[in-house]
Amino acid sequence: MRHRRWLTPLVLLGAFAMIAAACSNSSSAAGGSSGGAAVDCSAAPGCVTVAAGAPIQIGTLLSVSGDNADLGTDSLYGVELAIDHLDGKFDGTPGQIDGHAVQLQQEDDTCSAEGGQAGATKLAANPDVVAVIGTSCSGAALGVADKILGDKGIVLISPSNTNPALTAQGTHNPYYFRTAHNDLIQGAVVSDFAIKQLHAKTAATIHDESPYTEGLTTAFANAFQTQGGQVVDAEVIDSSQQSYTPVLTKIGQKSPDLLYGPDYTAECALILKQGHQVAGLANTTFMGSDGCFASNFIKLAGSAINGAYYSAPNLSAFQQKDFYNKEFIPAYKQQFGTAPLSAFHAHAYDALNLLAAAIDKAAVKNADGSLTIARNALRDAVQGTTDLQGIVTTYSCTSLGDCATAVTIGVYAAPNLAIEGSTGNGQPVFSETKTLAQATGSG
Structure with missing residues (x-):
């Protein structure tokens, strides 16, 4: 490079x-x-x-x-x-x-x-x-x-x-x-995808309490519940640990339709690899976010990435x-x-x-x-x-610092992530454009 x-x-x-x-x-x-x-x-x-x-x-x-x-x-x-x-x-x-x-x-x-x-x-x-x-x-x-x-x-x-x-x-x-x-937008788009495309009725969330992961998890959970979905479990992991299996096993007892785990590359890879070993999650769809959306994540996750979904800025819109x-x-x-x-x-x-x-x-x-x-x-x-x-x-920047107006978020089916190391045509399977006002229901 x-x-x-x-x-x-x-x-x-x-x-x-x-x-x-x-x-x-x-x-x-x-x-x-x-x-x-x-x-x-x-x-x-x-x-x-x-x-x-x-x-x-x-x-x-x-x-x-x-x-x-x-x-x-x-x-x-x-x-x-x-x-x-x-x-x-x-x-x-x-x-x-x-x-x-x-x-x-x-x-x-x-x-x-x-x-x-x-x-x-x-x-x-x-x-x-x-x-x-x-x-x-x-x-x-x-x-x-x-x-x-x-x-x-x-x-x-x-x-x-x-x-x-x-x-x-x-x-x-x-x-x-x-x-x-603003992740209020991403959370709303992920909720729309879960309900409209996955037809998910139940979801569990997992995050490491960092500002990014906690903020996005909360945004998704609020939007999902507003749309009639049920969050059956909300768990926290310690990113300094190498085993999330006890937490994932607890989530597996609820057999959610969707497990939403927005995080960064190493944590996203561990959630996938260890989650696939939990019997109660065999029929659960795994989903992450743009923090996982990196070339290194593809390497760390290996074949465990297949079948999972990840939200990120819609690069095909740029293309x-x-x-x-x-x-x-x-x-x-x-x-x-x-x-x-x-x-x-x-x-x-x-x-x-x-x-x-x-x-x-x-x-x-x-x-x-x-x-x-x-x-x-x-x-x-x-x-x-x-x-x-x-x-x-x-x-157009607001007085509170958000400068992006209408934002297009795509959901990608792994390993087709449109970045270095991925495979496929780089096109998302779901995409929505929202303003912050639309995402929050204020406009």
């Missing part, structure tokens, strides 16, 4: 070693561009000043190691392709934002609260980081990276966080946004767009030597473009070639995004 690292600080260090960039949080007003108004940087959280010829520094906080490396690496590739295409073409040469190169400071969220804290702390310590794309996993963001970065006035845009609490009244950080769907099918995917394969590793590469591509448009709107272009970016102005520009056309959907 080829992974170009031309955007990392180490590569750009020599090129920019002699460039002195002004400090953020300046105590004086910065002059605007010719004819523009001055920017007051004295009030918190201040400004970032990008010196003439210096790069705009953007952080990434994605899961790029361990069992969930495919999830974050896939998103990182999407970010890199977006930077490549800032000049209007995929040619391996990065484009610019307002005449400035883009430099990535890459940190690993390790798909954990600990990783989110460590990575966000490093990014927050760099006063020149304008904004961050991340995190991969909801647990690395909720009350962790979103707070650490938000306290510094640093915008965080996630391509794959889906936990509803991240954009809920009372728990949303005003500097947090996402291009990923109907000429740009994705004829330009983006060929560039992804050519530059990285693989088909997409997970389901959120397009969301990451869109996140970087959304951020670039907001930077262009918020930045004051000074006469000496420098940029002054007020952190609150950047947040307001992101929040003010309206009708931005992306690969995944059209984006």
